[in-house]
Amino acid sequence: MPREIERKFLPKSDAWRSQVRQSRPMSQGYLASGGNVSVRVRIAGQEAWLNIKAGGFVASRPEYEYPIPLGEARELIALAEGPLVEKTRHFVEHGGMTWEVDEFHGDNSGLVVAELELDSEDAAFSRPPWLGVEVTELRRYYNVCLVTHPFRAWTDAERNP
Amino acid sequence: MPREIERKFLPKSDAWRSQVRQSRPMSQGYLASGGNVSVRVRIAGQEAWLNIKAGGFVASRPEYEYPIPLGEARELIALAEGPLVEKTRHFVEHGGMTWEVDEFHGDNSGLVVAELELDSEDAAFSRPPWLGVEVTELRRYYNVCLVTHPFRAWTDAERNP
Numbered sequence: 001m002p003r004e005i006e007r008k009f010l011p012k013s014d015a016w017r018s019q020v021r022q023s024r025p026m027s028q029g030y031l032a033s034g035g036n037v038s039v040r041v042r043i044a045g046q047e048a049w050l051n052i053k054a055g056g057f058v059a060s061r062p063e064y065e066y067p068i069p070l071g072e073a074r075e076l077i078a079l080a081e082g083p084l085v086e087k088t089r090h091f092v093e094h095g096g097m098t099w100e101v102d103e104f105h106g107d108n109s110g111l112v113v114a115e116l117e118l119d120s121e122d123a124a125f126s127r128p129p130w131l132g133v134e135v136t137e138l139r140r141y142y143n144v145c146l147v148t149h150p151f152r153a154w155t156d157a158e159r160n161p
Numbered sequence: 162m163p164r165e166i167e168r169k170f171l172p173k174s175d176a177w178r179s180q181v182r183q184s185r186p187m188s189q190g191y192l193a194s195g196g197n198v199s200v201r202v203r204i205a206g207q208e209a210w211l212n213i214k215a216g217g218f219v220a221s222r223p224e225y226e227y228p229i230p231l232g233e234a235r236e237l238i239a240l241a242e243g244p245l246v247e248k249t250r251h252f253v254e255h256g257g258m259t260w261e262v263d264e265f266h267g268d269n270s271g272l273v274v275a276e277l278e279l280d281s282e283d284a285a286f287s288r289p290p291w292l293g294v295e296v297t298e299l300r301r302y303y304n305v306c307l308v309t310h311p312f313r314a315w316t317d318a319e320r321n322p
Contacts, residue, residue, distance in 0.1 A: 001236050031213060032193025032200055037240050039193055039200045039213075050211065050227065052192060052200075054240050064237060066211065066227055075162050076225060079198050079215050 004053065004063035005121055008141055009114045010161070012132030016101050016114065019128075022091045029080025030144055038144045041068075041077045044089075048073030057139035059121045082147040083107060095126030107150035113141055135161055165214065165224035166282055169302055170275045171322070173293030177262050177275065180289075181251045189248075190241025191305055199305045202229075202238045205250075209234030218300035220282045243308040244268060256287030268311035274302055294322055 024044050032039040040051040048070050055061035068076070077084065086105040091098050097116060104111040113135070116125060135141045138161055140149060151159075185205050193200040201212040209231050216222035229237075238245065247267045253260040258277060265272040274296070277286060296302045299322055301310060312320075 002233070031198045032195065035193075035242055037192045037242075050213075052211075052237060052240075062236065062240075064229075064233055066229060068225075068227060072163070072225055075223065076213060079213075079223075081196055081198075 001062050005060045005118045007116050008136045009134050010132040011114050011130050013130045015130035016092045019092045020090045024089045026087050026089055027084050029077040029084045033144045043073050057142050059136050085143050085146050094128040107152045108146050111151040162223050166221045166279045168277050169297045170295050171293040172275050172291050174291045176291035177253045180253045183252045185250045187248050188245050190238040190245045194305045202234055204234050218303050220297050246304050246307050255289040268313045269307050272312040
């Protein structure tokens with residue numbers, strides 16, 4: 001079973017920006033987000049994918065991803081529930097690993113989340129100096145939750161975990 | 162936009178059985194079925210697909226279908242909401258067109274629905290002698306609805322439209 005094992009953190013500074021290797025705009029919409037499974041359409045430049053995740057809001061969960069034609073992705077994303085999640089994904093190198101730093105836009109403007117994919121939940125990794133608090137198990141930081149509860153609507157307490 | 166244009170009928174006899182060209186067992190489960198969009202996993206023998214339909218319970222609706230690996234389909238179908246829909250699809254020739262006659266099993270045993278894919282909603286077609294009443298716009302006959310309201314639970318009135 002393909003699994004995504006991913007830990008999420010908030011950057012405590014903007015120092016990651018000086019290590020960006022590449023940046024990519026992404027739009028994503030959810031065809032389904034109820035129950036245990038989310039079905040996502042993602043468009044990144046000229047590429048697009050259908051993605052299915054299960055298992056809730058934890059570091060390790062089953063994930064299935066299928067490339068789909070861009071034209072169909074544009075039609076499918078128009079069927080999404082609620083607003084799209086728009087972000088720029090920055091790829092940031094540190095200690096031989098690639099961090100994905102997502103800088104959100106629109107109703108989620110101001111939110112930045114740094115993610116690291118790992119081979120196991122307890123895999124060792126080198127903490128970059130800009131890395132702040134871990135939010136892996138806080139569901140509001142999951143993209144699927146940003147559709148219904150965008151960063152703009154978060155309380156001060158929610159913004160400072 | 163790929164569209165499925167399909168009309169659904171009940172057979173008024175079993176005479177279609179003598180014209181079956183091929184039969185195929187199918188299992189399907191729904192990863193999502195709320196709102197306007199359904200996301201279905203179908204396994205038919207050694208083949209599997211992810212399928213997305215939108216637009217409700219009418220003859221013509223957007224449909225997107227992607228083949229996926231059988232092993233992943235088996236894992237995905239295990240994530241489905243509710244019981245699987247199990248059926249045998251019989252391919253029946255009449256008047257140069259292929260009817261798909263779905264004979265359901267399990268909780269939907271006893272239900273048989275004949276479907277015809279068309280190029281347009283008002284395309285002409287030859288009615289086979291075994292063809293009965295049209296049910297295209299009756300939502301209970303849609304596979305996605307058979308998960309939550311299986312044929313076994315239908316009233317006599319529901320069984321005789």
